[in-house]
Amino acid sequence: xxxxxxxxxxxxxxxxxxxxxxxxxxxxxxxxxxxxxxxxxxxxxxxxxxxxxxxxxxxxxxxxxxxxxxxxxxxxxxxxxxxxxxxxxxxxxxxxxxxxxxxxxxxxxxxxxxxxxxxxxxxxxxxxxxxxxxxxxxxxxxxxxxxxxxxxxxxxxxxxxxxxxxxxxxxxxxxxxxxxxxxxxxxxxxxxxxxxxxxxxxxxxxxxxxxxxxxxxxxxxxxxxxxxxxxxxxxxxxxxxxxxxxxxxxxxxxxxxxxxxxxxxxxxxxxxxxxxxxxxxxxxxx
Numbered sequence: 670x671x672x673x674x675x676x677x678x679x680x681x682x683x684x685x686x687x688x689x690x691x692x693x694x695x696x697x698x699x700x701x702x703x704x705x706x707x708x709x710x711x712x713x714x715x716x717x718x719x720x721x722x723x724x725x726x727x728x729x730x731x732x733x734x735x736x737x738x739x740x741x742x743x744x745x746x747x748x749x750x751x752x753x754x755x756x757x758x759x760x761x762x763x764x765x766x767x768x769x770x771x772x773x774x775x776x777x778x779x780x781x782x783x784x785x786x787x788x789x790x791x792x793x794x795x796x797x798x799x800x801x802x803x804x805x806x807x808x809x810x811x812x813x814x815x816x817x818x819x820x821x822x823x824x825x826x827x828x829x830x831x832x833x834x835x836x837x838x839x840x841x842x843x844x845x846x847x848x849x850x851x852x853x854x855x856x857x858x859x860x861x862x863x864x865x866x867x868x869x870x871x872x873x874x875x876x877x878x879x880x881x882x883x884x885x886x887x888x889x890x891x892x893x894x895x896x897x898x899x900x901x902x903x904x905x906x907x908x909x910x911x912x913x914x915x916x917x918x919x920x921x922x923x924x925x926x927x928x929x930x931x932x933x934x935x936x937x938x939x940x941x942x943x944x945x946x947x948x949x950x951x952x953x954x955x
Contacts, residue, residue, distance in 0.1 A: 704730065708739040715746060720754040741767075745776060748783050752790075760787040761814075778826035782835060785818030789838055809849050816842045847877035847886070854889040867893025884914035 711726035727747045751760035764784035791811040819835040854869030870889025887910040894902040
């Protein structure tokens with residue numbers, strides 16, 4: 670009798686273990702399928718251009734499965750989805766987090782590229798350029814950050830598939846940053862802050878020597894030095910300007926900036942304006 674009772678008890682224990690195992694397997698299978706479903710649905714939404722839905726699904730995926738099989742890929746897709754939805758701040762923040770968490774990831778060049786691109790797009794406001802709103806009135810922090818990110822990409826991954834495009838965008842950024850310095854320098858000229866104006870001009874010549882703004886930088890230096898009575902520096906700088914831009918039209922015959930309607934006149938060709946600074950007076954890039 671005792672033996673039969675032990676057999677029954679053993680059978681019940683085995684059945685309980687079996688049921689527990691089945692339940693555990695079912696739960697694991699359900700969890701894996703749910704994670705996959707989140708990711709696949711997010712990818713479908715992204716491919717369809719429905720980035721807001723993709724972001725919601727990817728954020729939920731990250732929240733539920735922070736160490737799951739799709740965690741790293743989901744972060745990459747989230748960076749892209751934020752960028753495509755024009756949420757540049759979130760795209761940059763997610764890029765920075767990914768770089769910090771996965772410093773040796775195989776797609777790190779792609780992350781740096783997207784991070785730089787997010788700052789680039791935030792800065793590049795087409796309507797501002799088209800309407801010729803003064804660059805000096807805008808915050809150029811995003812442009813500088815984009816230049817830094819693209820620079821890191823080129824230094825760390827010179828053979829990256831994104832390298833050529835990063836170089837092209839860096840040309841644009843340098844041109845815009847140089848133009849920003851010129852606008853600020855011209856503001857100082859109108860305020861008769863001669864030393865500050867000359868320093869801005871010298872900064873452009875020294876830090877952005879391949880940009881179309883270099884002649885304007887030299888002109889700022891000439892005007893500032895002239896007003897400060899620094900004749901030798903005026904003559905030296907005028908010689909450099911005449912050698913590098915013999916047809917420069919930003920100064921009058923006395924070496925002063927030309928003023929039209931209360932604004933400092935700056936010579937820029939139609940090609941320079943239409944290309945947003947990518948091409949200069951002679952129609953060539955940097």
